[in-house]
Amino acid sequence: MNKDLWRFDYNQGVAYEEFSRCQDAFGIIDGYLSSQYDFKGKTILEVGAGSGKFTSFLSRECSKLYVVERSTSLMQINRDKNLGANNVEFMLTDARDLIILPSSVDLIFAGWSLTSMRDSFDIVFRKLGDILRADGMILAIENAGNDEFCELLGINEFTEGMRSTYADLGFFSRTVVGTVIRLPRKGVFYNAFPGKWNVKLPSLDIQHNVSVLEMTASVLQHQKG
Numbered sequence: 001m002n003k004d005l006w007r008f009d010y011n012q013g014v015a016y017e018e019f020s021r022c023q024d025a026f027g028i029i030d031g032y033l034s035s036q037y038d039f040k041g042k043t044i045l046e047v048g049a050g051s052g053k054f055t056s057f058l059s060r061e062c063s064k065l066y067v068v069e070r071s072t073s074l075m076q077i078n079r080d081k082n083l084g085a086n087n088v089e090f091m092l093t094d095a096r097d098l099i100i101l102p103s104s105v106d107l108i109f110a111g112w113s114l115t116s117m118r119d120s121f122d123i124v125f126r127k128l129g130d131i132l133r134a135d136g137m138i139l140a141i142e143n144a145g146n147d148e149f150c151e152l153l154g155i156n157e158f159t160e161g162m163r164s165t166y167a168d169l170g171f172f173s174r175t176v177v178g179t180v181i182r183l184p185r186k187g188v189f190y191n192a193f194p195g196k197w198n199v200k201l202p203s204l205d206i207q208h209n210v211s212v213l214e215m216t217a218s219v220l221q222h223q224k225g
C-alpha cells in the first residue's frame, strides 16, 4: 500500500471546515447512528475530531464527551462551534500522547480519523484499548471506496487496502451508507485538496460511500495479547 497517499494539511483549518460542512449533505450518517446506537448516558471519546463534524451530534446524545484533536486550528473551530456544550472536554493533543483514566470510556468514536493515524496503529490502538471499558466499543466512520469521491481523489485502491487493514485489525463492517458531498462551489473541493487542481469535477454533488465500522473492546484486548 502506498503510505504517502491521502496526506492532508489539517492546519489548513478553514479550508478543511468548508469542505467538511459539505460532507454528508443530507445527514444520512447522523441519522443512521441515531437509529442504530444508544449513546444516552455514555462517556464517549471522539478521537481526531477535527473541526467538529460529529462533535455537536455526539454531545447532544451522550452524557460526557472527550474531544481529542491535535490540530490547533481545527480544534479552535470545533470549540467555537460548541461553546454552549458543557458536557464536552476539549483535549488538544496527539492521540498517541493522550492521558485519560484507564477503562473510563464506554465508546470511542473516530470520524474519518483512524486512517490518518495508520502509521502509528500499534501505539494508537494500545492507547485506545487502555482507555476503553471492557464492554466498550470503537465506532469508526471511514471511506468505503468504489465511489465518485475516491475516484476523483485517485484513492480507490488505497481505500480498498485500508478496508482490508481494518478487517485484519478486527473491525466489523456494520454497513456502507451512500451519502452526498454537496459543494456550494468547486473551489471548496480544490482548497481542501490543493494537490487536485487537475481533477475535473463533473458537478457540485459528489457521491460518497461511507463505512460504519465497529470493534469491541474484547477484540482489541485480544490483539494486544
Ligand SMILES: C[S@@+](CC[C@H](N)C(=O)[O-])C[C@H]1O[C@@H](n2cnc3c(N)ncnc32)[C@H](O)[C@@H]1O
Pocket: 010, 020, 047, 048, 049, 050, 051, 052, 053, 054, 068, 069, 070, 071, 074, 093, 094, 095, 096, 110, 111, 112, 113, 116, 117
Ligand atoms: C479527515 S480528518 C476528520 C476530522 C473530523 N472527525 C471530521 O469528520 O471532519 C482527520 C482528523 O484526525 C486528526 N488526527 C490525525 N492524526 C491524529 C493524531 N495522531 N492525534 C490526534 N488527532 C489526529 C487530524 O488532525 C484531523 O483533524
